[in-house]
Amino acid sequence: MKKIISIKALLILMLVVSGTSCSDDETNTTPTSVDFAITPEAVEFGSTGGHRMINVHINPGTEWTLTNTADWLSIEETSGAGMAHFNFIAAPNETQEERNTTVTASNGSQNINVQVKQSATATTEFVYDITPDPSNMSDMSSVAFAQAMGTGWNLGNTLEAIGGETAWGNPMASQTLINGVKAAGFNTIRIPVAWSTFSDASNYTIDATWMARVQEVVDYAISIDMYVIMNEHWDGGWMQPTYAQQDYVNDRLAKMWKQIATHFRDYDYHLIFAGTNEVMVEGDYGTPTAEYYTVQNSFNQTFVTTVRATGGRNAYRYLTVQGFNTNINHTVNFAQMPDDVTADRMLMEVHFYDPYNFSLNAESTITQWGANATDPNLTETWADESYVDAQFQSMKTNFTDNGIGVILGEYGAISRTDVPGHQAFRLDWVSYVSNSAREHGLVPVWWDNGLPYNNNSMGIFDRNTGAVTDTDIVNAIVD
Structure with a gap:
């Protein structure tokens, strides 16, 4: 204080x-007067992995999907209808290279890209x-x-x-x-x-x-x-x-x-x-x-x-x-x-x-x-x-x-x-x-x-x- x-x-x-x-x-945390939004749109994980809460803001009953191609990232929910809150979960990065992926959210007519980044394991x-x-x-x-x-x-x-x-x-x-x-x-x-x-x-x-x-x-x-x-x-x-x-x-x-x-x-x-x-x-x-x-x-x-x-x-x-x-x-x-x-x-x-x-x-x-x-x-x-x-x-x-x-x-x-x-x-x-x-x-x-x-x-x-x-x-x- x-x-x-x-x-x-x-x-x-x-x-x-x-x-x-x-x-x-x-x-x-729900935006007003928006048809479709994802927060946050940029997610960072440390090398040890972990979870991050993702929020889908959308009109009631409207369907949405998430597309993820990274094998090191799992998503608790990849489709649904209406508002949703769930985790992105990253596995530990045991490599010495940073890794990145893009998760695409869609409501059928609009796409939103969520950028996901994970730091590398320290080399020293x-x-x-x-x-x-x-x-x-x-x-x-x-x-x-x-x-x-x-x-x-x-x-x-x-x-x-x-x-x-x-x-x-x-x-x-x-x-x-x-x-x-x-x-x-x-x-x-x-x-x-x-x-x-x-x-x-x-x-x-x-x-x-x-x-x-x-x-x-x-x-x-x-x-x-x-x-x-x-x-x-x-x-x-x-x-x-x-x-x-x-x-x-x-x-x-x-x-x-x-x-x-x-x-x-x-x-x-x-x-x-x-x-x-x-x-x-x-x-x-x-x-x-x-x-x-x-x-x-x-x-x-x-x-x-x-x-x-x-x-x-x-x-x-x-x-x-x-x-x-x-x-x-x-x-x-x-x-x-x-x-x-x-x-x-x-x-x-x-x-x-x-x-x-x-x-x-x-x-x-x-x-x-x-x-x-x-x-x-x-x-x-x-x-x-x-x-x-x-x-x-x-x-x-x-x-x-x-x-x-x-x-x-x-x-x-x-x-x-x-x-x-x-x-x-x-x-x-x-x-x-x-x-x-x-x-x-x-x-x-x-x-x-x-x-x-x-x-x-x-x-x-x-x-x-x-x-x-x-x-x-x-x-x-x-x-």
């Missing part, structure tokens, strides 16, 4: 928080900075590891605050606070970090004092046997996924993660690295172009390759990548898992704040949610319980069931103490989303922006004492 430091700031900044907002192009042996070290690194599968993480909490608006740890209104993190989080039933802590505090900006050299402070906060959680997800957060928004910025971002990302990974290389499996946060083109909240998601996928690959190359325990560390803008639909449709020299150590992260008018919009008249809502005028017509289940089932089908653990890295709904009766519906939302996430194999990680006594906050702990400030919400999260 981007910065949230006041009610006004919340309204502005929540626009860049979730790839799952309630705008039409975020909640409905992977080079590590130091010898890989599997000691004290879990051998659990990615999915089993995610299940062990339990329920999580974000130390939001703190180490990612531009201008310093206390710049967005929260006190410095402490062992007392993290002890309180653990005691409340949370087993995982996500620590958003803005790493661009440089001693040498031209070489992206992270300041040693800042590196030491982040380590101190990580140690608060590690010392009490919590899992820690440590990421590169918004950080001023320098990570724009465009062709014009691709080389610059990948260079900067690699140099920063090499330093971070090397510094934390000796930590055991409890420390998880997450490469990015909510990557999107500033101001563009629509469905990403092929340029946008292709470049964003390259950021994920740069992160994984850089961390693995540092060797030691990082050769076996669990790593988290994200789908485009952490939007569930975009992740299913466009995310490509990076190539990884270590098998079964990748996690995928998405976020969830639907419906936006209920969860984040402090001026909205939408103040009720779910089956217990009593006033249709105060309730969205979408994003109810069935929608929540469908979104999380989509992640289970496309990732968990294919051996990739899923992190729900952020979710939450603001308090509306100025709206009588709102808390009951907020509790319904929090309880349902938290439990549905767990039931579908996702690790729910609550977004806490601090300032728990303020209206429109998502803070649930006193940041000075570690005391729970909203027992009902905490119970709804961890139940």
